[in-house]
Amino acid sequence: MSEKGIVIVGASHGGVQLAASLREKGYEGPLTMLTSEPDLPYQKPPLSKGYIKDPDPKPTPLRPEKFYTDRSIDLRLGATASAIDLSGGEVQLADGAAIPCSKIALVVGSRPRRIPIPNIDAPGVLELRTYQDSQAIKAGFNAASSVLVIGGGFIGLEIAATAAVLGKQVTVLEAEGRLMARAVSPAVSAYFLNYLGGLGADIRLNARVSGIRLSDNGLAAGADLADGSVIDADCVISGTGVLPCTELAEAAGLAIENGISVGPTMLTSVPEVASIGDCASYMHWQVGRRVRLESVQNAVDQAKTAAAALLGDAEPYHEVPWFWSDQADAKLQIAGLSDGTETAALRGDPETGSFSAFLFADGKLRCVESVNKAGDHALGRRLLAVDAGLTPEQAADPDFDLRALVKRARS
Structure with a gap:
């Protein structure tokens, strides 16, 4: 690809930091950032908490609009990338437009994973990825007295704790034998089991959902369990993990392994393309295998490495990962x-x-x-x-x- 500028596909925490780092490191060429959402890039952690609880919530921008204009960052809201043409040197958009570029950063994140059971896609099964999703959950809570959360990971438990604080009757169904089993130790799992129970949540472990129950008008109204038991609920939340968004990368022929495969400086199998954040997997220096980390800190730190790599001057990514979860x-x-x-x-x-x-x-x-x-x-x-x-x-x-x-x- 000839020198035509850099396009960042994705405008969450990592994308915004990547754009900022490129300018801070002296890049003066064309810089475009795409987001399919209609709002300025905003804080994501409040999605499962503050944006649901606040009476009149507004997404909290990561940076004011002036930040982008002052740095000549062409931020395009409501713009969805549909394909990457590596040979032609452009990113194609869903509306038919194309943006010429010499380098690309894929910061496309992840999407909610839905377990393959009957009626999982029925109207009223809510999930959380965007501000609009959080407002759909808020509306669901406002109309509900009982809330069913499928999944006992970070997001599921944060939403469950929020519902409990709002006075809802909350049931959490977790297929494993303890909460957050893939992420925390048994001692921490046990603490949150007791803590959320103290908030009034009914936590059911080893609870495998066999299907979503429907109301007479076809809306989600609870769940059937594999043991034959039934849970009725006014509001159903699916919080069973996420999958990396790899479609653009796969179609472009980039290497995929538990996400978009990147090397130690966040460059993909095509050196003109970088990838960071939830969608990218890299060889972790501590555990000796590829990992894909879903955290704000990871995306922001990787963005700094990727910016340097795209400009030809990067040290291997070697940060200690850290995460947090606020549950009430x-x-x-x-x-x-x-x-x-x-x-x-x-x-x-x-x-x-x-x-x-x-x-x-x-x-x-x-x-x-x-x-x-x-x-x-x-x-x-x-x-x-x-x-x-x-x-x-x-x-x-x-x-x-x-x-x-x-x-x-x-x-």
Whole structure:
């Protein structure tokens, strides 16, 4: 592709940071950013919480409109990319237009996954990805006294906690034997099971949904379970994970492996194309396999690496991943990845509502999960960054000085 500018497909946290980083690094060429949504790029974490609860919510812009105009960023709202023509050097739009470019960044994110059961696509089965989705859920809550949430992961539980705080009768159906099983340790799962139960939510584990129940007018009205039981509800939420949006990349012939496959500097199998965020998978330095991380922090940090890579001057991406989930008044913060960990050391008492689980693999710290303990989370990120040599015994000792250990490791 000849030099025609850069097109960023996707305008969430990662896309906006990528555009900002390109300008900060001195790129002065044409820069276009596409989003199929009608609003200025906005904060996504409040989708499952504040945007649903607030009486008159408005999406909170990541940057004001002036940010884009001042930096000559051609932000196109309501513009959907339909194809990438690598040989012709352009991104084609659904409306028939085409944008010439020499480099492309795919920041296309993920879409909600729906389990393959009867009536899962029926009217009234709600899911969450966009601001418009959150407002559909808000309207559903306003008209409902009972809410059914299918899925006990982060998004499902955040929505369930929001519904419980709003006074709804809430049922959560989780197919696994514990909540957030793929993401957190058993101790943290157990804490949130008790916490959400205390809010009044009916949490059912090992609950496999066999179909969506319909009302007489064809709207979702609950679920049938594989064990023969029935749940009736006025509002049904599907929160069973996400799938990476890889269609554009696949059609263009880019390598796909658990998402759009990228190398250590976020470039795809075609070096003129980068990809970051929920849609991209990369070889993680800690767990030794490809991972696809669904977090704001990951997308923002990868954007900085990708911007440098597109301009020919990047260091490999090597950031400690971190995540968070706000469920009513309980804040879960995670540093690192729990894959393959076999030893957990608790620091603090879950009964008090403030504790951390330090997770180890082969004697090395791999992950720190903190509930209402922001100080441990901050230290956990620093411990993982410097490989400080913390032992499970030290982690479990409330008198052991974690801050001093970090300082010694850095020196």
